[in-house]
Amino acid sequence: MPVYHKLVRDLIPQMIEATGKTCVTSILEPNAHLREIKTKMQEEALELQEATSKIEAVEELADILELVHTALAIYGVTYEQLEQVRVLKREQRGGFLQGIYLIEVEE
Template structure:
């Protein structure tokens, strides 16, 4: 008989991941995060997804952006905000400070 392999992750996952793991014949050990654990876990997930986007092949970038979008929505909800409020805040900030369409890179400021 083969030896059972255990992989430790210790990270926030999408809701259906345990179901997907178990449908593949493996066991997923999960727990529900409490309120104090959720925000830091989402911030860590955002960093993880940003790194995955950075490393992604061009054909995989849309999926990685979708993951970031999902995490942002969950962060907004955790903070008691709707995604619409987040979008409005982004519009306001864009109107006030601009977006990133001009591709400006600030090298330095003097004087």
């Protein structure tokens, strides 16, 4: 029996059982849940980096966004509050749309 020890989407256990298999799961407490969200975020970011098509990239971005929404719920922060922080940072420091790549800074 394969062992995974990783965070999965909420409907994955039902999907596994629908195939006639059984699985063992547990519900994480908030601190462990946040830790696993961060781990899953890294996994999804690597999958985004490896995406070779627009469709694959959008799928990985959707996974990352789902993780963001889940983390916000655990932190007790709304998406609107996150958006306010994003807008403020963009106003103060800019966004990433221009693709500016910093090479070096002389002292």
